[in-house]
Amino acid sequence: MEINDGTLAQLGEEWVIARAAKIFGTGGQWVGIGDDTAVTKIEKASAVTTVDLLVEGIHFRRETSSAYDVGWKAIAVNLSDIAAMGASPLWAVLGLALPKDTPGSWVEELFRGMKEISEKFGLSIVGGDTVGSPGKIFISLTVIGEAEKPVLRTGGLPGWQILVTGYAGASAAGLWLLENSEKIENSENLENIEDFARVIEKHRRPVPQIEAGKVIGRGEACLLDNSDGLFRSCQLLAEGSGLTARIDSKEIPIDEPTRRVAELAGVDPLDWALWGGEDYHLVAAVPNSRLAEISSSLEGLGVLCRVVGVLQAGDPKVLIDEKRLEAHPFRHF
Amino acid sequence: MEINDGTLAQLGEEWVIARAAKIFGTGGQWVGIGDDTAVTKIEKASAVTTVDLLVEGIHFRRETSSAYDVGWKAIAVNLSDIAAMGASPLWAVLGLALPKDTPGSWVEELFRGMKEISEKFGLSIVGGDTVGSPGKIFISLTVIGEAEKPVLRTGGLPGWQILVTGYAGASAAGLWLLENSEKIENSENLENIEDFARVIEKHRRPVPQIEAGKVIGRGEACLLDNSDGLFRSCQLLAEGSGLTARIDSKEIPIDEPTRRVAELAGVDPLDWALWGGEDYHLVAAVPNSRLAEISSSLEGLGVLCRVVGVLQAGDPKVLIDEKRLEAHPFRHF
Structure with missing residues (x-):
């Protein structure tokens, strides 16, 4: 289904997955959405992993942030943790709990915001899980990156x-x-x-x-x-x-x-x-x-x-x- | 604070993080809870990544499942996806959205259930994010594993x-x-x-x-x-x-x-x-x-x-x- 002017109750889970696969498609570099797990590669010595949750009503409000901005920010806050290790982002997986009255257009814009910033920083969104939510929207994003030698927040010396x-x-x-x-x-x-x-x-x-x-x-x-x-x-x-x-x-x-x-x-x-x-x-x-x-x-x-x-x-x-x-x-x- | 007979409103976020760090401690093998990201290693050619959300009222009910069982199952369903790639589990990160009236003892038991099954399968829980929830409990678990050659669900031939x-x-x-x-x-x-x-x-x-x-x-x-x-x-x-x-x-x-x-x-x-x-x-x-x-x-x-x-x-x-x-x-x- 291409149209997105219904709610998720009308469009169904398949629509969400199909839109995610279309918008986040990795062009065959990796195994993304569609198998039991994503399959990716790390070249450098260490992997760095970060996860952030965004909850509607706490971290964002639909009245003051567009879905596009929420998508952007969900990725940005995780990439900031990757940056704070001196690392490069590689791939992400997305968990979404959505009330059934969420408009399809909101989900589509969320994905587009995520895609824009991901593309700028070479991040691939390779998988996820979508479930219903009995209340608010919950977004969970896990980002994995790599570094030869991640930079910790410890070990400074006097005079630094x-x-x-x-x-x-x-x-x-x-x-x-x-x-x-x-x-x-x-x-x-x-x-x-x-x-x-x-x-x-x-x-x-x-x-x-x-x-x-x-x-x-x-x-x-x-x-x-x-x-x-x-x-x-x-x-x-x-x-x-x-x-x-x-x-x-x-x-x-x-x-x-x-x-x-x-x-x-x-x-x-x-x-x-x-x-x-x-x-x-x-x-x-x-x-x-x-x-x-x-x-x-x-x-x-x-x-x-x-x-x-x-x-x-x-x-x-x-x-x-x-x-x-x-x-x-x-x-x- | 060692006692856990209060609610999270009383115990605070620091208590949750301290309990997680204590129960999930990786013994110094990797950088776990406490920096911007976890730092880990992959030895094999491919990484496999899976994420699952568990929502109270949809995937579990506090009346019919103990927190320990919920913790066990949250890890088990992700490990099953890792198994389905012929892969070995390595590390996990946990996202938790918890209402402020959640008893500390519930969270402690959740962690203990997660720890028991993780230990059996060589999985390290290395990081996470904890936020308040305006409604139900949301659990997001991302597990990363490795395999030389992950087994896809595609490519079978007649007669198999x-x-x-x-x-x-x-x-x-x-x-x-x-x-x-x-x-x-x-x-x-x-x-x-x-x-x-x-x-x-x-x-x-x-x-x-x-x-x-x-x-x-x-x-x-x-x-x-x-x-x-x-x-x-x-x-x-x-x-x-x-x-x-x-x-x-x-x-x-x-x-x-x-x-x-x-x-x-x-x-x-x-x-x-x-x-x-x-x-x-x-x-x-x-x-x-x-x-x-x-x-x-x-x-x-x-x-x-x-x-x-x-x-x-x-x-x-x-x-x-x-x-x-x-x-x-x-x-x-």
Whole structure:
């Protein structure tokens, strides 16, 4: 069935599988959808595997994100974990639990969003499982990649420089706008419309930094992604190396659009940078001797490289401008 | 926190991750829970990947299955797909969406069930993602394995023998008992209590046939598992080879306990064998010349090997006792 203007109750599971096979088709390179498992190959020494769940009502809302954006982001967050190992993505499998009143067009757009970003990063979606859901939409994505020597978040030494590869807080600014759209609509804010579009785009369609991860992974480094906010990344770096991460807040890169939205929202943009999360760039600690090479390679990729602090001897903790901060509580349950 | 007599709202996400890390610990062989991704290795030429979703209320009910059994079965169904490629399991990642009123003890037992079967089959659970669920429990499991030459379900030739490696219909019999427990409770049925326990065990704790899959995978074969009932397996074999699968119903192995429960239920046990599903043994088509070797190797493993039919020239269809049967409808949505 080619038409997709019915619900899944009308179109059936076969339609979902047929659309997935058509949109994700790997062109015969690997065995994809249609056997008991997918069959693929790894050439490098190590496999890296990551899984993320996205739940409707918690991680996305159909009112504020298109299916296309949800598909993009589901892949992006996993690729960001692959990037954080200095690895290359290879293949993915998708688990989908869908209520029977889900429109076929929603599923089709989800697949198209997944396909676009997968293609950009050389990822093949090779299999999956589709089931009914008694409630909300659940998306489970597992991505497997490879690296000769994956970069862990542990093992930094005193004096290693802490760097970030992107502007922090932009995703939080985008989310604030999506949740406060009435505040954009009065005319005095319309001059900022391009800023608004930019941070919303960063929230909806984050771009995983695969190539930047490989650059940082070429030599000694601790590496992770900035998915839970810069404070949490620095805390994990500190714990992973048993050292204190000393951060200079005025070095944290926050772009102008984020600052303008923060002003509109009446919040300190540093709060969004430290706690907002979902920025999906990379945070690394590297020896001083590597800084020039990394910085010039990242510049060549068009990727920001900003030193925001240093690892130093001391308890595993984070000092922001010499003050010890504790994590904001965030609870999944 | 060691105690698990609270709900997840009380225990928190950290508790879930700490319990997973403790129960699934890989003893340092691989990088497991705690970095951006798991880090593992593949030695053989091909990777095989499978994913399955289990949704509370659809695939299991907390009233009729213990958390331990759910954990066991979640792993078993994936390992059965690995077995159906003639492959060896290596590692798994787990996605869990849990309502905040889920008891910690339920999660602990789920992990213990997963751990027991994983250990039996050399599978390491190396990572995962835990999120809240606004409704039911969702479990997503991805398993990766390896094989020099994975066995597909395609490419059979006329004259190849169709064999099964286990008794069909037992899982359906077990499910019927679980859903009709009041019928077991009158005294005249108590003499059958061991039979009942046996088929219920087959439904709750299926045993994937990894070693049998490797035996069949040593040479030419088409192979799949019997998860959706014997009719569906034969239909997929027929379609995969573009041949007719001719099945002799009296050769289909149905054990005595299943026959006795079928009598109690007033159904033809052949219906359960053909359509019941969830038996998780293997269905293969192999050249005549391989039968003696396969049969003797499976016997050595204590695994049943029964020829139930043959592939022959003709449209891709299934003939049961020379009659063409169509699939029963089964809809996920």
